[in-house]
Amino acid sequence: MHPVGTPRMPRPYVKIASLLGTALLAASMLPASGLAADKTIVTVAYSPTYVFDTNDLAAKWWASVKDQFDTQYPNAEMKLVPIEGNYDDIVNKLSLLYRSPATTPDVVQIPTPVVAQWVASNYLLPLDSYVANTDWYKDFPQVIRDEGTFDGKVYAVSSGENDSMLYYNKDMFKKAGLPVPWNPQNWDDILSAARQIHAKVPDVVPMWLMAGTTAGSVGIEMGAGNLLYGSSDPTIYDEATQKWVVDSVGLRETLGFYHSIYSEGLGAKLSDLFSPTPHTVPVTDIIPNQKVAIVLGSNFYGGQWGKVVCAPCWDKATEVEGVAPIPHVKGQAPNVATTVAGWDYAVAAVTPHPKEAFDAVNVLSNRRNSIDIANWAGFVPGSSKFANDPELIDFGPPVNELASKIIQYGRILPPLPDFEVWSKGLQQATGTMAQHPETSVDDAIGILKDYVTNQLGDDKVETK
Amino acid sequence: MNNAVVAAASESGKKVRLRKRSADHPGVDIPGMVLLLPAALLLLALFVLPVGYAFYLGFTDITLIGPTAVHFHFTGIKNVLRLGRDTLFWKSLWLTAVFLAGSVVGVTVVGMALAVLMQRSAAWLRAGVGAVSIVAWMLPPITVAVVWYAFTTTDGALSLVTPGDGDSLNHFPMLVVTLANVWATAGFSMLILSSGLRAVPSEVIEAAVMEGAPRWRIFTSVTLPIMRPTIVTNILLVTLLSLANFALIYIMTAGGSDNSTDILPVYSYQQGFVFKKLGYGALLGDVVVIIATVFAYLYVRVARQRPVRTRLADGV
Numbered sequence: 001m002h003p004v005g006t007p008r009m010p011r012p013y014v015k016i017a018s019l020l021g022t023a024l025l026a027a028s029m030l031p032a033s034g035l036a037a038d039k040t041i042v043t044v045a046y047s048p049t050y051v052f053d054t055n056d057l058a059a060k061w062w063a064s065v066k067d068q069f070d071t072q073y074p075n076a077e078m079k080l081v082p083i084e085g086n087y088d089d090i091v092n093k094l095s096l097l098y099r100s101p102a103t104t105p106d107v108v109q110i111p112t113p114v115v116a117q118w119v120a121s122n123y124l125l126p127l128d129s130y131v132a133n134t135d136w137y138k139d140f141p142q143v144i145r146d147e148g149t150f151d152g153k154v155y156a157v158s159s160g161e162n163d164s165m166l167y168y169n170k171d172m173f174k175k176a177g178l179p180v181p182w183n184p185q186n187w188d189d190i191l192s193a194a195r196q197i198h199a200k201v202p203d204v205v206p207m208w209l210m211a212g213t214t215a216g217s218v219g220i221e222m223g224a225g226n227l228l229y230g231s232s233d234p235t236i237y238d239e240a241t242q243k244w245v246v247d248s249v250g251l252r253e254t255l256g257f258y259h260s261i262y263s264e265g266l267g268a269k270l271s272d273l274f275s276p277t278p279h280t281v282p283v284t285d286i287i288p289n290q291k292v293a294i295v296l297g298s299n300f301y302g303g304q305w306g307k308v309v310c311a312p313c314w315d316k317a318t319e320v321e322g323v324a325p326i327p328h329v330k331g332q333a334p335n336v337a338t339t340v341a342g343w344d345y346a347v348a349a350v351t352p353h354p355k356e357a358f359d360a361v362n363v364l365s366n367r368r369n370s371i372d373i374a375n376w377a378g379f380v381p382g383s384s385k386f387a388n389d390p391e392l393i394d395f396g397p398p399v400n401e402l403a404s405k406i407i408q409y410g411r412i413l414p415p416l417p418d419f420e421v422w423s424k425g426l427q428q429a430t431g432t433m434a435q436h437p438e439t440s441v442d443d444a445i446g447i448l449k450d451y452v453t454n455q456l457g458d459d460k461v462e463t464k
Numbered sequence: 465m466n467n468a469v470v471a472a473a474s475e476s477g478k479k480v481r482l483r484k485r486s487a488d489h490p491g492v493d494i495p496g497m498v499l500l501l502p503a504a505l506l507l508l509a510l511f512v513l514p515v516g517y518a519f520y521l522g523f524t525d526i527t528l529i530g531p532t533a534v535h536f537h538f539t540g541i542k543n544v545l546r547l548g549r550d551t552l553f554w555k556s557l558w559l560t561a562v563f564l565a566g567s568v569v570g571v572t573v574v575g576m577a578l579a580v581l582m583q584r585s586a587a588w589l590r591a592g593v594g595a596v597s598i599v600a601w602m603l604p605p606i607t608v609a610v611v612w613y614a615f616t617t618t619d620g621a622l623s624l625v626t627p628g629d630g631d632s633l634n635h636f637p638m639l640v641v642t643l644a645n646v647w648a649t650a651g652f653s654m655l656i657l658s659s660g661l662r663a664v665p666s667e668v669i670e671a672a673v674m675e676g677a678p679r680w681r682i683f684t685s686v687t688l689p690i691m692r693p694t695i696v697t698n699i700l701l702v703t704l705l706s707l708a709n710f711a712l713i714y715i716m717t718a719g720g721s722d723n724s725t726d727i728l729p730v731y732s733y734q735q736g737f738v739f740k741k742l743g744y745g746a747l748l749g750d751v752v753v754i755i756a757t758v759f760a761y762l763y764v765r766v767a768r769q770r771p772v773r774t775r776l777a778d779g780v
Contacts, residue, residue, distance in 0.1 A: 092737050095529040117529040117740075213720045216738070270634045271618035274721060417530050420739050432722055435634060454551050455739070 040076040040356045042069070044364075045097065045105035047090050048082040051343055053300070053309045057376040061369070069363045076356045081105050087218060098123045101350040106357040107364075112147045112342050113217065115156045116415035125347040126153040130358040136365050139383040141408050147415075148344050157365060160379025161342035163403055163410050164226045166190070166324045167287060167295040169204075173322075176200035176293075183324050186331040187230075187257055190294065194266045197293040206266040208282050208295040211258065212274045212431030217423040221339045221413060222279050222298045224430055227254040229411050230328040230337025233464060236422060237414040241462055244422045246449040248464035251426075253329050255444045258430050263437040268292065273434050287321060288314040296326065300378025302399025309376060323402050340410030342379060374400075380407050418456060425451035515753060522747030528740035536743065543747045553748065555723065556731040560707070560755075563642055563727050567706040568699050570646035575653025575698065579661050580683075582654065597651030605648070609715035612644035633716065637725045641713050645706055652705070653698055660694030661687070693766060700763040707756055728752050 052058035062080055069078040083090050091114050097103045098121070110118065118124050131137040131154055137145075140158065148156030170180045176196045184190045194206040210223025228234050231250035238245055245251065261267045272281045283301040286292040305314035325336040345364055347357045363369065367389075370381045375395040380403045381387045387404040394400075413419060428451055429444040453461050522543060526536035547553050578597055582590045600608075616622050616633040623630020633640045664687055672682045688695070710729040713719070719726035719734060726734070729752055736745025 088738060092528060095533065095740070098529075099534060114529065120530050121533045214718055269618050269629055270631045271629075274634050275617075276613075276715070276718075417527065417740055424738070428722060431720065435721055450551075454549075 038075065040353050041079050042076055042107060042353065042356050042360045043079045043081050043105040044107040044109075044360055045081040045083050045094060046109045047084075049084055050086055050090060051109070052373075052377045053304050053311050054376075057309065061372055061376060064372075065364055065369055068366075068369075069360055072363060073356065073359055076353075076359065078360055087111065088216060098348070104348045104350055106348055106351040106353070107360050108346055108348070109159055109343050110156070110346060112156070112158070112161075112344050113413055113415050113419065115148055115344055115346065116150060117417055118346065119150045119155050123349055124155040125349045125351065125354055125357075126155060127157065127347060127358065127361075128154050130354075130361075131157060134362060134365070136367075136370070136383045136385070139385040141384055143340055143408065143410055143412070144342075144382050147340070147342070147412055148346070156344035156346040157361065158382030159343045159345050159364065160370075160374050160377060160381055161340055161407060161410075162221070162298050162300055162378070163338040163340050163380060163407050164222055164296065164298055164326060165338065165399070165402055165406065166326055167282070167297055167301065167399075168193075168322050168324065169287075169290060169293050170320055170322050171290070172197060172201050172204060172293040181322055181324070184327050185335065186327050187227075187253075187329050189327070191257070191260050191266075194261065194294055195264065198264070198266055201293065204290070205268045205286065205292040206294065207261055208268050208286065208292050208297065209258065209261050210273070210278060210296070210430070211262070211267070211427075211434035212278070213424065213427040214274050214276055215278050216427070217413070217420060218279050219427055219430075220423045221341045223296065224254055224258070224426055225339040225413055226296060226326050226337055227257055227329075229339060230326055232329060232332075234411065235464060237416060237419070238462060238464070243460055243462040244418065244452055244456065245464050246422075246425070246452050246461045247445050250464075251445060251448070252441055255429060255433065255441045258433045258444070259439070259441050262433050262439075265437070267434055270435060274431070284312060288312055288317070290320070298378070299380060299399055299403035302396030302403065303375050303378055304396075306396060308395070318397050323399055325402065325406050334409055336406050336409040338406055338410045340407060340412050342382075380404050418460070421455045422448075422452050425449075425455075518746050518753070519750050521743055522750045524743045524746075526743045526746075528737065528742050530740065539743070543744050546744065547747060547751075552723065552726065552731065556726050556728050556748075557751075559638065559723075559725065560727040562638060563645070563713075563725075564703050564706055566638070566642035567645045567649065568702050570642060571649045571653045571702045571706075572657075572695065572698060574646055574650040575657050576695075578650060578654040579657035582658055583661050594654070597654050599651070600648055601651030603648065605709060605711035606715060608644055608648045609712050612640065612647070613716055616640045634721055637717050637721055641716055641725050644716065645709055645712060648709075648712070649702060649705055653702060656698045656701070657691070657694060660691045660698075663694070664690050696766050697763065700759050700766065703759050704756060704763070707752065707759070728755075 046058075046062060048058050048062070049055055052061065066078045066080060069076070083093050085093065091111065094108060094110060097105065098118070104123070115124075137154075137157060144158045144161060145154070147158065148154055166182075166184065168182050173180050173182060173193070176193075177200065178193050178196055182193065184193065190207070197204065197206040210219045212219065215222070228236070228250055231253040233248045233250035235245050235248065235250065237243075267273070268281075268286070272278065272286070275281060279298065282292065282295045282297050283304050287295060287297075287301065288305060303309055304311050305317040307313065326338060327335050328337055345361045347354060347361065351357045365382075367386060370383060370386045371389055371391050373379060374381045374386070374392055378396075380400075381389075381392065384404075386392065387407065392400055393404070413423075425448040429447040432447055433439045433444055449461065520538075523538055523540065524536045525532050525539050525542075527533050578593060582594055585593075603611075613633065614620050616631075618629050618631045620630070622632055626632055628635075668686060668690065669682060672686050677685070707729070710733065713725050713727060713730055714733065717725045719730040728748060732745050732748035732752060734745075735748055736742045739745075
């Protein structure tokens with residue numbers, strides 16, 4: 001029975017309507033890019049929320065890159081594949097996408113410390129023949145080339161790097177009777193300055209030094225790793241024995257520095273050190289709000305206080321905040337210590353169109369894009385030519401100039417899967433020292449040793 | 465005739481098996497099974513196979529990235545042996561027990577207090593407290609985590625009344641995450657226990673009052689024993705909810721500080737997605753599934769018990 005009140009459609013119309021419906025359905029199932037059927041689609045996976053200083057700048061930069069590529073290569077089209085989340089989320093989601101050729105993006109922006117694992121999985125295409133024909137790769141310093149080179153083949157090229165330095169508040173230094181400009185020659189100089197600040201400027205945090213587990217390996221890259229690389233023995237992974245170093249002079253010097261900072265009350269409060277994103281605390285809060293005297297921090301702070309990024313805006317940044325390289329423990333040459341880590345572009349081994357994929361890398365790596373991403377994400381560009389470009393140097397003075405100058409002395413963290421385990425052990429050791437200031441260097445070494453031995457086994461660790 | 469005896473002879477004809485058919489032991493119901501088939505297939509495809517595959521992965525060397533990401537191998541009991549030696553696993557198991565016990569006791573006590581308050585208080589208070597508790601239960605874990613993070617760290621509201629730097633979360637992480645879980649789950653417990661309280665027969669309470677029993681004695685010796693099945697159900701459900709509450713702890717502490725809140729789901733995630741050891745992470749996940757299965761089985765058994773009223777009527 002037909003429901004009352006609903007007009008019945010005459011039979012011929014039903015047929016016509018159903019034919020139209022079928023046609024519409026069939027049309028909707030045609031490829032969305034039907035008009036662009038002849039174009040080669042190049043998929044590019046990127047982070048819209050983590051790499052850049054603000055999400056708006058990420059959207060602006062990637063939209064511009066796509067426009068440039070689509071205009072420059074009319075027979076191809078760039079399709080952007082956003083990967084949301086933080087560092088671990090991005091690595092995990094990309095790892096899952098790469099498990100199947102059907103979901104593998106042609107081009108990817110990945111963190112440099114994990115490139116080796118992608119190479120070991122046979123996921124990446126060697127780029128030697130492609131980079132040889134570019135005008136930018138030849139200007140990459142060796143340390144940055146090494147990040148993406150494995151077994152003599154280039155698998156990834158830098159999209160930008162982070163290194164570390166000491167930031168200091170000139171007003172507080174003057175108040176404490178410390179020299180400005182400040183140029184510490186060894187670790188004792190840093191500790192003496194922090195102690196003097198503690199005595200003369202009591203309301204501020206003398207020194208920010210990353211500790212604990214919440215930042216993951218970023219906390220090592222922007223914290224303890226820099227001290228270890230300035231110590232008497234910076235070895236983390238012993239290539240000769242293929243074992244992880246859990247006790248060494250270098251580690252004891254590093255943890256000794258932590259002991260001085262936290263046992264003497266020179267460090268920051270726990271709620272900042274252990275916050276979910278501690279690496280942003282200095283740049284967004286305690287430096288611009290002038291709550292800290294010395295910060296061992298990353299170069300990405302540099303352009304963040306200017307008018308373009310403005311996160312937060314701080315017009316007195318260059319007037320108030322000075323920078324200096326991190327010295328070695330006893331001032332050994334070259335007396336500049338820093339970790340180097342960044343983000344790379346790579347091309348998938350399974351891409352059906354490698355030429356177009358590298359064309360995309362070429363556009364991503366041109367001068368305009370390299371300088372813009374460096375300024376908007378807080379990077380040192382891979383190419384030394386762009387790293388010394390006035391447009392970059394003037395964007396975040398004096399940070400960008402120093403960052404570009406010291407990158408050549410930088411060292412990468414071991415690009416091995418078990419680095420995360422070693423890193424977690426050291427994060428726990430530093431976190432315990434910050435939380436329980438009575439923790440001795442021996443105890444902290446014990447924490448690192450126990451953690452790594454428990455996870456990897458006795459035969460994978462050594463004392464140097 | 466109620467009991468039909470069906471005899472089926474084996475091929476050789478030497479053995480004879482007898483099968484009873486009765487109302488209590490029905491035979492194969494073909495149409496019923498056909499109707500159940502779609503649901504059974506869905507359950508098989510969406511639950512049994514993935515869980516079974518996860519168990520299999522727990523016995524492999526699969527990693528999220530690296531040479532064994534795609535070409536992984538069955539490694540027998542290697543991961544299980546590692547589990548036995550892994551001191552963090554045993555610590556994690558203990559922390560899971562502490563978190564579950566703390567949550568269950570806290571949630572049940574607060575839930576019961578709210579339920580009793582709801583029963584006896586004025587209507588406006590009942591409505592207000594009930595609404596707030598249920599809102600807390602309905603909040604997503606991310607909101608609960610952020611609220612409690614802000615409340616319990618330096619400069620948070622709690623720091624105004626606590627000594628030292630007021631950073632309760634980092635000084636007493638397990639206590640704080642357990643309290644956050646109690647806060648978020650008590651509304652759920654209150655709903656269950658309220659219905660249990662309403663099911664307590666008023667004549668039994670009246671009899672106790674007429675005997676001159678004090679209020680507290682009536683509550684502990686009459687109300688609670690009658691509510692026993694409801695309380696057990698509540699405990700089992702709160703245990704399952706808390707075991708699945710990975711997000712709250714992960715957001716608030718990520719297992720820290722110093723692994724002191726590293727309950728099994730968090731440790732499993734850490735192995736799989738931070739250390740990229742998916743095989744070992746899957747095995748840790750399997751342990752969580754086994755624990756959850758035990759509690760789920762107990763819950764099903766309790767849920768199948770006859771209602772209190774029926775048993776009281778039977779004089780049981």
